[in-house]
Amino acid sequence: MREPVELRRRRILSVVESRGAVRIAVLAAELDVSVVTVRRDVEELAQTGRLRRGHGVARPVRDPELAPAVPESRDREPSQDAGAVALVVPERHSYLYETLHGARSALEESGVRIALHIAPPSPGAERSLVGRALADGVRGLLIAPRWPGLRAEERDHDWLADVGVPTVLMERRPRPGSPLHALDSVCSDHWYGTHLAVEHLVALGHRRIVLAARDDSPTARSVRAAFAEIAAARPEVTDWTVVLSSPQAAADGRGAATDLPALLRERGATAAVLHGDVDALMLVQRLAESGMEVPRDCSVVAYDDGVAALGSPPLTAVAPPKAEIGRAAAELLLHRLSGAGGPVRRTELLPTLEVRGSARARQADID
Incomplete structure (x- = not known):
């Protein structure tokens, strides 16, 4: 049995009033009727002042009594963001x-x-x-x-x-x-992303791993905390440490400079995890300048995967589903x-x- 016209139009009004601007095609798909039918309904509702029509969309009519109080001004135009x-x-x-x-x-x-x-x-x-x-x-x-x-x-x-x-x-x-x-x-889940990086390196035989990470965002703090927890719990990891990935990577902008190639040599580390991609690419360059080749002398995993694939060599990377x-x-x-x-x-x-x-x-x- 076909749905009564007035019931269908009430459903259209309910959707538009709850969501704001809604495309005619979206309404048609949700109501399981043709676009022509919905367009006709929207035109009728607009003529009676129950909603407003746009180019392919239906928009709600704002109730002045429920609208936020805005100081009156002849120079003030109605906000284009209302309902957005x-x-x-x-x-x-x-x-x-x-x-x-x-x-x-x-x-x-x-x-x-x-x-x-x-x-x-x-x-x-x-x-x-x-x-x-x-x-x-x-x-x-x-x-x-x-x-x-x-x-x-x-x-x-x-x-x-x-x-x-x-x-x-x-x-x-x-x-x-x-x-x-x-x-x-x-x-x-940055704990899981960090786990993927450590698990990959451990499976490749790496036992001494350095995490060089930023410390100026919730993501950075999550990665640092996760690495410390995961590395400490893995008996295969015999040595690990967490350092800043660059002097500018601290929240206060006053991070201590770390000579990562020297640190890797000092600790006998064979792998590094870098947050994020740019710092990882810079490490590869600095290692090459100091006579260390990636991955022959040091394996590198980036955390971000924005531009990691463009490196030489292309970097293995943890890719959050941004x-x-x-x-x-x-x-x-x-x-x-x-x-x-x-x-x-x-x-x-x-x-x-x-x-x-x-x-x-x-x-x-x-x-």
Whole structure:
């Protein structure tokens, strides 16, 4: 039996009001009717003032009584971000830009407009941008705070836990017991990614391993902590240490310089894990300048896999699922915006290991 017209139109209104702008083709697929039928319904609903039509999309009509109070001004135009989803990421952060693109694809496929905000590296930048986005009427928030250190993270706890619209953290894991513990989040399982790197090197016979990693982001801190835990628990690893990957890799910008080639020689290390790719590529160059060849004298595994494959040799790398993180975070936010309830979700996606030419077996070191 065919669905009554008025019931179908109520369903269209429900979807549009919960999500914001929705493409006609998406509505047709979800309602299991033709695009022509949905277009006709949208035109009728628009004529009676129950929604607004756009180019291939249906948009909700904002209720002035429910709209946020905005100071009246003759010079102020209605915000173009009303009903959009705010997406906040740090400035000059290529890792998170891949996450951004994954979120963008999922939101655009659902017909949801994005209000992108780039946060400069200054204290309180994210809070200011989110406040501005809320004043403009956004109805949801996807955010990846910079959090160079624990204090920066703690400063964001209270206000971010009380934003007032559905919010999902991207590639950030709330600290246990913090005000953000009960916030939806989607991130990579960096413990597992670090495990992949160590497991690969141990299987190749390496017993002395150095981790050179950054210390200016939640990802960096997760990788450092995971490596220390994993290496200490592996009886095959007879010597290991964690150092900064570059003098600029600390949260305060005052990291101590480490001569990695000299350190590798001093400890008799035959393998190194580098976070991230650029530091790994630089290490290969520095080793070559000091007379050490990769992988003959030292095996190298990068952590990021943004440009690792472009090295000479191409670097074996741990690849966090960055774009998939963004897509999953956006899909979770769309789920919340649809009015669906359910428990808070803390989703972790597993990285993979891309094996290339920068690590090889050390037969002499195998017990």
